[in-house]
Amino acid sequence: MSTYQTNGDKILQAVIADEQLINFYGYNPDDFRSISDALDSDIAVIQAIAQIINRNEQKATEKEIYNEVSNFLKTNI
Amino acid sequence: MAAEKIYDLWASRNPQWEKRYEDSIIKNFCDYGRGATSLREDRGKVFGGGYEIFIVAFFIGLYFNQKRQLIEDTQKRKTFGQPIQYWGNLDSVKGRKAYPKLREYIFTALIARTDIDFIALEKGEMTSRKAVDMLMQTMEEYANWGFHFMEDKLTDDPNYFFRETAFLEVFLAFDASVPESTDEDEPESLD
């Protein structure tokens, strides 16, 4: 499918393609081609990465993003 | 008691010169009138003590062999602060060298050019004082002519002697050749 890839999508793909990450958490990066896909994922780390990218695009502050993501991770990792 | 020497008698004297040359010449080329303690450079004149320009004037008159009587009125004459015996003693002046022997040469010239009856003097028929007076007169009159010469040049060209080489040029114009001596060359011994 050639849907339009936003900048965020591209970043996401680049990041989750990291081998070490794949090894640690065991997922298939092809399953998550877009931010929205990743945000829906039940793999915590994938979602966390998507959140970071997304919230940054939305111009959230560093504090906000940290709090949200760390809280998310606390309950989900 | 050592016999008095005519040289010493002469050297203790102080020649006179005409006051009118004070501003036009002496003060222009010497530090005359400003005290002996400051350095020549600071004052910017060619020569130091006033007597120096007097010496120059003297030699000009001497070499031209021209004399000029001093003005009668002694009120219009002056002397320098130092008698001849001190002329040329310049140790403390920066950039200059002492020339003490010049006094002796001046004396020599005066003896040669003054018509003193030395035999009479020797016999005691003339006082040494009188003889020295005559020497002084010669000295003063040569210098007086020299001053006159300088003043004349300055009237024509006020900048004349302010040129670096002006004074030297005056002396370069005279003949410097050594004449053949007609008498025996060796002076007789004193025996």
Add this chain to the structure above:
Amino acid sequence: MIIKEIKINNFRSYYGSNHLSLSKGLTLVIGDNGDGKTTLFEALEWLFDTTGENRKDSHISEKRKSELEIGEIDEVSVNITFEHDGEKEIEKSFTFERISEDNIRTRDYKFVGYFIDGAERHSIAGDKLLNMCFEPVIRKYCLFKGENELNVFDNDTALKTLVDTFSGIRDFEKLVELTTEFEHKSANAANRELQNDKKVSNQAKELNAQLNDVTNDIQSIKTELNQKKISINEFSSKLELLEKNQETSERYQAIKERIKGLKDKRAKLAAWSSCEYSTNLLDEYWILRSFPAIIKEFSAKVSALSKEKRRLDKQETERRAKEAGEREAISKIQKLANDAVPLPWNLPDEATMKEMIDDEICKVCGRPAPKGSEAYEFMCNKLNEYLAHIAAEANKNTATKEDDEKPLFPNSFINELHSRQIKLSGDTEQEISKIATTISDRLEFVTKRKADLAEVEKQLQELETEQNDLLMQSGLSAELLDKSISDLRGFFDAKSRAESRVSELETTLKFKESARAEIQEKLSQLEPTSSMTQVYQRVHTAFERITKAFSNAKEQNINNFLQMLETESNKYLQKLNKNDFYGIIRIRKTINNSARIELYSDNGTRIENPNGALKTTMYMSVLFAISQITTLKREQDYPLIFDAPTSSFGGFKEDTFYNVIDTIDKQCVIVTKDLLNIDKATGQKTLDSDTINKLSCSVYRIEKIEPFNDKDLSTIQTVVKQVR
């Protein structure tokens, strides 16, 4: 974006209306320096300037200005029509009116864009349209005025800009920063929990302390590493610069040496060329120059006097001797009765005589001698004679002294003068007769030294001019050129030292980093009793991994981009150089997060100083590559406009070069003075029609129309003519 047409009205030398239709491939604009090449560029720059209202008097065509009557109005405008998702147009203009003989008023500034939507033509603010279609960062890589602008990496932020703009992924940097920050925060949070947990708090505290220490160490090592690497960079560039300028530096040094030598000579000569003309008359006795004759007069006179004195003296001595002799010859004899020889005068003595006279008796014979008698008289006479004799003796002594010691010449002035004369003769007189020569020698010496000094001054000036010219031509600073071999060596050594230090530091860093990893591992392996603490640990670990992933992805992105750029650049390089040697472009990341374009030969050695043409094609290849990448990423194409980059294309055949560019699927405008033949003798300019006819691209000629006066701008007019 494809530019279709450029219209320039009354902009500087472009009097009246002028236009260029651009081809889809290469458009060549040929003109000499001063014909209006750069002005064409500046017209476009003016059009694309979105920083604010910009209407200057200097933009107006002088010629047009001079033609205006009072009250007349005309317009300056630059306009492009282009294709970019439909046909669009952008124009910038302002009007100018002559209000008096010396005064022009400008107003009605307009910067407007047009686009077609459906069937209608809409207008929009010019800067808005421009930023939508041809934004500043893209423009930066499209317009190149002069060769110096061709190196896109020449400033530190270039790489970041390029990556952000063209790699397709923006803002990695920010995310890496964010995640790194999160990692720290979560680490701190986890550690705090550990230190509070009853079971592991001691170990946690201990490990944290160690962690702190090693983290600080790592930090300072990294700082020093960075510094050292920057230093190495500096040394390298300095060395490069020095080596490149070795020859110039040597020449500079040689001139400097000579100048120093001359300055020393000058100082000496200056001292020798001065002379105390006046005071030397006294101090050096120069006033005695004409004195020898007077010495002679003096000597003659004194000799004569001395002789005369001695003559008279001798005369007198003789006379006195005679007198004294006569006196001594005379002896007095006493008379007695009966002619007897009288007693000597001293018998009887005085006392006896006086007694006899007093007693009035001769005590020898006993006869009385009463006063008045003959005998009495005789005795008195005898006493008187005795006394007279004594007196006479005494007088005789003094008289003799007086007579003997009363000299003819009581004074010795002549002797004094004679001594003086003797002193004068011989050496002294000789010295004085040398004075004339001394003076003339000295004057001659001074004159010669003055001449020498003038000569040295002249040479010095020439050298200093040479030195300045060298500085100007090389464009380097005196400071740099002053560097001698020892400095070169110094830099070399310093660089080596820094490099070995870097080596050391990197080893230590690795060691410390693994130590840190160990500690962190230990920390994470601590099993706190509290499950909350464990959660914090896990969160931290997650952040750690996320951060690493982001960081790696960022680096990967840059590397991909550079790799792609390198590959594309080499494709263009090959095309542009065709069969000639071209080498291989490598794009290397540098210390300070920038990049460098380097050229390597086939066997892997770096080509340090590629010649002009090679260098230009190298940079142009990169630019073409960037443009190509842009096209891929943006699905939009942008034109490349070069102002005279080909001045160093000595070794290339123009037709080959331009035809190659024409075939590249990219709109390109090259403004150049190539293909213009200038007759050195007459200054006449003609197009190289033969070569031009071999070209496939479109060609324009711009030139100033004759006659014109370079000093009077109002006579200058550029005319645009299509040649092909």
